[in-house]
Amino acid sequence: MSKAGALRLLDTTVGAGPGLYSRIVERPGLGLAPADLEGLIADVRSVAHSVLGDRDLNYGVFSGDPETLSRTVLTVVYEKRSRRPVAFNALAILNADLGGRAVEVLHLGLVMVRPDVRGSGLSATLYGLTCVLLFVRRQCRAVWVSSVTQVPAVVGMVAETFSDVWPGRPAARRSFQHERLARQIMGRWRHAFGVGDEAGFDADRFVITDAYTGGSDELKKTYEAAAKHRDAVYNELCATELDYDRGDDLLQIGQIDMRAAGRYLGKVAPPDTVPGLIGGFALLTIQTALLPLVHWLDHKQPWGSLRAWKT
Known part of the structure; x- marks a missing residue:
């Protein structure tokens, strides 16, 4: 093997x-x-x-x-x-x-x-x-995702692709989990996306200040050069929150879950097409019938009150 x-x-x-x-x-x-x-x-x-x-x-x-x-x-x-x-x-x-x-x-x-x-x-x-x-691959368990960027098109794509993204849509709200993960990412993993130790982090706005000092220097852009999103709300978010001369980034945190998977399926196979109908039915079947059984049988993972027996 x-x-x-x-x-x-x-x-x-x-x-x-x-x-x-x-x-x-x-x-x-x-x-x-x-x-x-x-x-x-x-x-x-x-x-x-x-x-x-x-x-x-x-x-x-x-x-x-x-x-x-x-x-x-x-x-x-x-x-x-x-x-x-x-x-x-x-x-x-x-x-x-x-x-x-x-x-x-x-x-x-x-x-x-x-x-x-x-x-x-x-x-x-x-x-x-x-x-x-x-x-x-993770048995359809919700998985946290993060993104660091100063490009409005990417900010909007992340907000519209994944679930519970903050910062993102105007109605988005920051939770304790968002803040907890953000602090850990900035405390332990900033080297993974090329942000130097001297960069600051505004935990209220999730803005990384002076971010382009840890190996990612060549990626720094001006606001005019950064690709814009079709929805102006994300362009305005970046223009308002980020200092492009200094080199700021926005840290976004969200989840990939059944809702996000369904939205992705709707983009690549619209629901009024045969592949879309089949995919939607498959997702519904997995969510309501197959996943509870899979989760119940997997004694290696914690599931709160839903516990599998040990063999």
Whole structure:
């Protein structure tokens, strides 16, 4: 059995649109052979060079650090004919705790798309599909997600894709869980997304001040250069809360759950289509019939008052 198989890590290939496919690999530093890992990182760097030219990033997956790659989920999109890598997303798996219980936070991390294929709707694959697959892999338990960005388009995408996101929509509210996770992320994991120790954090607004000092310097943008969202509310949020001259970022925290999975399904397969109807029915069946049984039989996970018997 391969190392990946022994660890039951996700390593799958799925379609990503006309003429494209994506490879999604969970914890490649643990699950891949050295040659395969080297090739995957080379593909990621190839996309980065197409975006940044000769400039290099010196943090995260680009560093080749084994520890970093052991807590990363990589999604790389390729052209089917040429097998040329055209986009990638590097999700970081961050450990935290809530109420004395260990939890994993999926940090949405860095996304890059070759300039010649932008506008082809890859964000649904790079963000939504990867998180949905990981959600299903975790028996459809709600999974916390986080994002650090100064790009209004990304702020809006996160707010509209995931559940209970703060800051996000105007009606969003910050909970104790949001604040608890934010403080842990900033206290323990800022190096995972290239934020230096000298950067500040406004816990009331979830704004990271002077964020581009820990290896992510090349990603700093002006407000005018940052991609805008179709809904002006997210553009206004960023313009109001962030100081682009200083280099601020917004920290967003939310969840991938059944509602978020359903919204993603509705985007890729509208509910008035046959695939959409089938997918919606499948989600309903899983939620109401299959998941309670799966959760009941799994004695390894705590479920509050719903306890499985021990064998």
